[in-house]
Amino acid sequence: MTTAREVLARCDALAACSDHPDHLERAHLTPALAAAHRLVEGWMTTAGLRTWRDQAGNLCGRVEGREPGLPALLLGSHLDTVPDAGRYDGMLGVLMALAVVERLGDEVATWPCALEVVAFSDEEGARFGTALLGSRALAGTWDPAWWDLRDASGTTLAQAARDFGLDPTLIATAARTSDELVGYLEAHIEQGPLLEEADRSLGVVTSIAGARRFRVEVVGEARHAGGTPYPRRRDALVGAAEAIVLVERTVRDSGAIATVGQLAVEPGAVNVIPGRAVFSVDLRAVDDDERDAMRTTLLTGIEALCTARGLGVHVTDLYEAPATPCAGRLRAALRAGVVATGDTDPMDLWSRAGHDGMAVSAVTDVGMLFVRCHDGISHHPAEAVREVDVAAGLDAFTTAVRAVATDARTGRAAPSAPVGAPA
Incomplete structure (x- = not known):
């Protein structure tokens, strides 16, 4: 045997x-x-x-x-x-x-x-x-x-x-x-x-797991890091950072699981306020209803916080598996x-x-x-x-x-x- x-x-x-x-x-x-x-x-x-x-x-x-x-x-x-x-x-x-x-x-x-x-x-x-x-x-x-x-x-x-x-x-x-x-x-x-x-x-x-993957693009305005006061800033990276924290905070106590595995910033210069930040979300759950409900919750929250900062948000669905x-x-x-x-x-x-x-x-x-x-x-x-x-x-x-x-x-x-x- x-x-x-x-x-x-x-x-x-x-x-x-x-x-x-x-x-x-x-x-x-x-x-x-x-x-x-x-x-x-x-x-x-x-x-x-x-x-x-x-x-x-x-x-x-x-x-x-x-x-x-x-x-x-x-x-x-x-x-x-x-x-x-x-x-x-x-x-x-x-x-x-x-x-x-x-x-x-x-x-x-x-x-x-x-x-x-x-x-x-x-x-x-x-x-x-x-x-x-x-x-x-x-x-x-x-x-x-x-x-x-x-x-x-x-x-x-x-x-x-x-x-x-x-x-x-x-x-x-x-x-x-x-x-x-x-x-x-x-x-x-x-x-x-x-x-x-x-x-x-x-x-x-x-x-x-049922999985969905999507890309979130946060759009702000690239401006001089020293010359732009905070009330005038539309910092895409700060908005994206808040959104990423929101993803973890929202999902961690639910039955779903989500991961932000990629983050890109433009223009990417040390002395320029980021005008664009893009991050990925990999979202999984035991069934499709729970997965899709969590996606809606996440995107509603992300759009609200970006709107409050004067930032635009664009979401692109990349992948879905039942x-x-x-x-x-x-x-x-x-x-x-x-x-x-x-x-x-x-x-x-x-x-x-x-x-x-x-x-x-x-x-x-x-x-x-x-x-x-x-x-x-x-x-x-x-x-x-x-x-x-x-x-x-x-x-x-x-x-x-x-x-x-x-x-x-x-x-x-x-x-x-x-x-x-x-x-």
Whole structure:
């Protein structure tokens, strides 16, 4: 039986597959991703999975059920990383999925569905700026315009795909239909501190955050820093600073979460009053109604304080992704799996980060299991998990997979709208 220690050793081996010699960085369609594919494909083959790489660059493996060609219960996560990454975000989920298949062994051959493991090629969007490319291709929501995206060196996504051995004209073959899938289950580190604070190994995800991103432009008047008295000043930066504080003050005690990650000031001279300041807002909430209500509250407050200072405000919406509820039947199976590990009252958590399940939900039901990570740290080399938590996760995930796959009522609800969001 594959152990948590073996899973963690495989995570260590994958961490050596990097595009950068000094830190872990594995971007979409790079030599490092190809090296990671070779490792994981080897483990899949040894475990008895039939393997292939689809035309989006996703690595897939399959074990048949009681007869060939049955719909599949899909397990997986992603193999790409952000720059200077940790070694568990995404990778742990892929390797836990594989370990579950190894644990189940010949039992799958008696099931009314097949079992598949997918290692998505691009969840983070670090290379081409558009996330979930792998899972959106699988879900059949690929946008042909993405082939023209360019990385920092000017290479198009289409050229990178060809260099990787893929054929962009065949991207449609990566898509699955709802009739081909039973559901999608993913194990993932929490990327937050709530499980650790509660001293729990595992949590059941209720939904993946609905996100909106917008740009706020505050317009004032650039004038001489020494010659303009305060009553005559229309300082865009001071207005933007007040607005940023308002964002934090308004959101921090709500159920939503917001981040100002970018701020630009013009003209940017030390002796000139700023005439223009632009900042970004990343807003997330458990559901779309709460997210949109908070957006309205924030913009009403920002406009009021800027008006009081004689400043103009212009808002540009940049991005929107609907919240993705996890399917009740899959949540129930995961809860039962966690209960079987000895946690009689599993924690329910909503995911503030985006995941491949957001895209996969366009074609089948999704469910997620969170595994405790140290201090909630992620997207950083200090990312860490404990062997005991991974062991509990393997037990819970195996129990859940068996329950979903062998349920006589196995099926899926109507798909959600196609979505996608960076993590």
